[in-house]
Amino acid sequence: MPVGQVVIGPPGSGKTTYVWGLYQFLTALGRPVLVVNLDPAANTPPYPPAVSIDSLISLDDAMDAHHLGPNGAMLYCLEYLEENLDWLTEQLEAAMSHLERNPPKPPTLPGQPGELDDDSDEDTAATDGARPRWRREDMYVVFDTPGQVELSTNHDSLKRVVAALQKRLGFRLAAVHLMDASHILDASRYVAVLLLALRTMLQLELPHVNVLSKVDLLGQSGEDLPFNLDYYTEVQDLSYLLPLLERDQRTQKFAGLNRTICDLVEEFGLVSFETLAVEDKDSMLRLVQVIDQALGYVPPSLSSLPTASSSGHAHQHDHAAHHAHAPHPAFADSQPLSSALHTGTIQEKWVDHSSEWNQFEQDRWKAEGEWAAERATEASRKLAVERAKREQMAVDETGPSAAQPSS
Ligand SMILES: Nc1nc2c(ncn2[C@@H]2O[C@H](COP(=O)(O)OP(=O)(O)OP(=O)(O)O)[C@@H](O)[C@H]2O)c(=O)[nH]1
């Protein structure tokens, strides 16, 4: 069964930027990733879409043909997509089959076998016996959607499209709901975000990961957060918000309503948040791991690793083993994962001490760069020594005249 993320969220919350970043990140991790653009207003997304709704219908077409405004036309486009599910499933089927036949090469680190001497770059995985073909259950599809919130709160087309993908193509999907982190700076906006998150979870009925996006901008806002970041991400005791809401002139007359909304969100006990700064590797890695868990996805690069319980045999669906193992080799020499997992670190990094962290990161990248350069030099040195040895052996076999430099 292929897996996928349905990336949703209000306009400007960072969906397309995240999808593009995720595509690059997962490609670097060697995952078979495809991106599907379901936003009919985005004719030229930054990522290379494997399938785009634009080839079926565009927002402008819908507006012209039916004399609709942009919002009405957007709903029309999604309804049109729902009526053309055969088109979507055929396009997806074709894109996944193509990727299965043509997996790109896995990334290699400097000094690893194949790093310097593999010069075969033609796309021949289908005929390359040494390189395994990806399986359908390895496929990872990311769906970028429009920003109209009603599409995921009270309009049913997106929900039915998702249900059809699950039924017809066997997709395992999670909703990844991006909401701008700046909303937590204002108690009343935070309450609105909580309500939106809860409503969307109840509507879509998917495994759901809520995300406070653009967390890197929190420290730059110049405003102080009344509570630590983990208070907002864990959504534990919302009664602490009430004094803030009662102090605010705009919201004090709605004190009863606010209390009821907070009680409602707490009673459901469903809403919590991850955080995202899309250009930060640790932040992306943490989010990818959380979503992997929600999906029960074991990446192909890890699923073939031996587990303790399998005595050296590949144990492909042991998800616990996935987390017991070291991360993908691309990150094996990066910071320990635990440091990327702590909300306190995120608070320190993006809210309290962003400039110091910035300097620390730059030093770390520099050190990583030097390390990689050193490894590359070391690998080239080894190759040069090997070549010299081979030449020496050739000389020994053919006699000293062959050893004279040609100059
Ligand atoms: N600082 C910062 N800016 C971000 C981040 N993610 C997105 N942005 C910016 O936020 C703006 C909106 O991003 P988009 O990706 O277009 O948002 P969207 O949700 O796709 O918007 P719609 O498709 O219109 O609903 C862009 O200017 C991005 O550069 C982030 O993690 N940090």
Ligand SMILES: [Mg+2]
């Ligand atoms: Mg977008």
